[in-house]
Amino acid sequence: MAKLKFIRNGKLPFRKLKISINNDSFFLKGDESKVIDLPQGDYIFIMKMDWWKSTNQITIDSKGSTINIKHYLPDLFYITGIVGSAILTALTFLSLIGLVYISTWVLLFILPQIYFYFIKYDTYFTFDTTSVNRNK
Known part of the structure; x- marks a missing residue:
């Protein structure tokens, strides 16, 4: 054994x-x-x-x-994505930045996950x- x-x-x-x-x-x-x-x-x-x-x-x-x-996606990817989303959400809520910034950030955070969900899920x-x- x-x-x-x-x-x-x-x-x-x-x-x-x-x-x-x-x-x-x-x-x-x-x-x-x-x-x-x-x-x-x-x-x-x-x-x-x-x-x-x-x-x-x-x-x-x-x-x-x-x-x-x-x-494949390290812990730093998730931490950066969540913290960045929280900061941009607060700034958008306070009308300091436009909605396009948080939308772009969320897309950049979600796209790698979608890539591994549909295309490279086995790796x-x-x-x-x-x-x-x-x-x-």
């Missing part, structure tokens, strides 16, 4: 990430890690959160392994492996 450690990097989005390994599944929250025991062999990993889903096949050897799961999650043979 090999110990396989999953690490989810990043807190945002706040939703749980469901990881399925063949027929078993578990959830990871932001910045959480989980260790599971698996025998050597080929496994299909499915990572899913809402509409984002990535599937990868890897071969696990007898050594301990670590899988770092990353999101939103990436993972780096240590001591694991990765097959694509």
